[in-house]
Amino acid sequence: MSSPTTPPIISRLAPTPSGYLHLGNAVNFVLTWLLTRRAGGTLHLRIDDLDRQRLRPAYLDNIFQTIEWLGLDYDHGPSGPADFEANFSQLHHLKEYQQLLNELRQVPGLLYACRCSRTDIQRAGGHHPDTACQAQRLPLDTPETAWRAHVPNGLAIKFQDQWQQQTAVPLAADMGDFVVRKKDGVAAYQIASVVDDVRLGTTLVVRGLDLLPSTAAQLWLAGHAENTAAFLRVQFAHHALLPGADGEKLSKSTQASAQRGIMAEAGSPRVVYAVVARLLGLPEAAGKSLAALQAAVSVNS
Ligand SMILES: [Zn+2]
Numbered sequence: 403m404s405s406p407t408t409p410p411i412i413s414r415l416a417p418t419p420s421g422y423l424h425l426g427n428a429v430n431f432v433l434t435w436l437l438t439r440r441a442g443g444t445l446h447l448r449i450d451d452l453d454r455q456r457l458r459p460a461y462l463d464n465i466f467q468t469i470e471w472l473g474l475d476y477d478h479g480p481s482g483p484a485d486f487e488a489n490f491s492q493l494h495h496l497k498e499y500q501q502l503l504n505e506l507r508q509v510p511g512l513l514y515a516c517r518c519s520r521t522d523i524q525r526a527g528g529h530h531p532d533t534a535c536q537a538q539r540l541p542l543d544t545p546e547t548a549w550r551a552h553v554p555n556g557l558a559i560k561f562q563d564q565w566q567q568q569t570a571v572p573l574a575a576d577m578g579d580f581v582v583r584k585k586d587g588v589a590a591y592q593i594a595s596v597v598d599d600v601r602l603g604t605t606l607v608v609r610g611l612d613l614l615p616s617t618a619a620q621l622w623l624a625g626h627a628e629n630t631a632a633f634l635r636v637q638f639a640h641h642a643l644l645p646g647a648d649g650e651k652l653s654k655s656t657q658a659s660a661q662r663g664i665m666a667e668a669g670s671p672r673v674v675y676a677v678v679a680r681l682l683g684l685p686e687a688a689g690k691s692l693a694a695l696q697a698a699v700s701v702n703s
Contacts, residue, residue: 409635411443413606414599415469415476419449420456422663423468426610426643428674429681432692433641434608435474436678436699446602447479452492452594462486464663472671473692478602498597499589503549503582505627507542512626513582515540515547529578536579549583551623559618564639566611571618580619596620600632608639641681 415431417423438445449465451457462483469476480486492499507513516535523530530550542549553574563569581590589597595616599607609617617638624633668674672690679689679698688698 409605411438411441411606412446412603413438413443413608414446414448414479414602414604415474416448416450416595416598417465418453418456419451419458419461419465420453421461422464422661422666425664425668425674425677426612428468428472428664428671429643429677430608430610430641431469431472431474432674432678432695433639433681435472435476436696437606437608437639439696440699441606443606444478445476446604447476448598448602449480449486449490450492450591450594450598451486452588452591454493459483464665468663468665471665472674492594492598495594495597495601496588498601499593502593502597502627502630503589505629506551506582506623507549509626511552513542513549513551514579515542515544516550516579516581517544517547530580546585548581548585550579551582551619552579553577553622557622559622561617561621561638564637566640569614569640571614573615573618573622576615577619582623592616592619592623596624596630596633599636600624600630603632604636606637606639608641610643611640612643614640644677644681 413434415434417427417431435445437443447465447469449462451462466482480490503513514536515538516530517540518530518535525531535550536552540547555574556572557574558570558572560568560570580592582593584590607617617640621634624630664674671692675692675695676686676689678695679686682688682699684695684698688694
């Protein structure tokens, strides 16, 4: 798969310690691992912990336990919770996130300060309402304001997806004007995610289809800053979270797994391998073990 002209594959597992990992997370880990290992690439573990209020030590532990339970390995990243807090937390990179925000605030008309509360947004149907926030032109350094990126009406972001082919995401319709810096002054997820991927040299991002709008938002943001130009060359592979039949069969356990996590619910990682085999259109036997999956994927590449 690799030749002198194709860049090396560098990918990452990027969980958030805000809940126990569910089936969709586990499926994503296995898919990412398979694609990276097949290409002889490098895999990072990159934990998104910027939302510290939702972090629980048990959720952080669960990330490492789930990776081990699935039989996966990675080349770089924290070896466990203590190593993570000491050396890998996103809190160590706040200045880098702020640097990107500083670059973006120089772009005319891109960012504005927003005073809306969570309730205001909910009342407006989940998207930032067409209120006076943007027209008010509050200085960006006004206390207790979030920074939003203004997405022009009708904007769609097009990119080539490995599995979805040419994709056009209606960013304005899907996300509206989204937050890039929260009211507490900390960068929002989209900013941190782009900066982290650029720092790691990520060339392949494997994500669930539910994250298509985030991919579009990140590509659009990255296109506005010099330091994030490399992000525009990332390859994306968006996958369904569950295939239809398995989705129905597993719906009970996946609903429950939102509370307890897939590891506690499934009993055996073979439940996850079977779903991955179905998603990849592989014979049922390929879902018996991780080794069988890996063998089937190499044959099919
Ligand atoms: Zn607002």
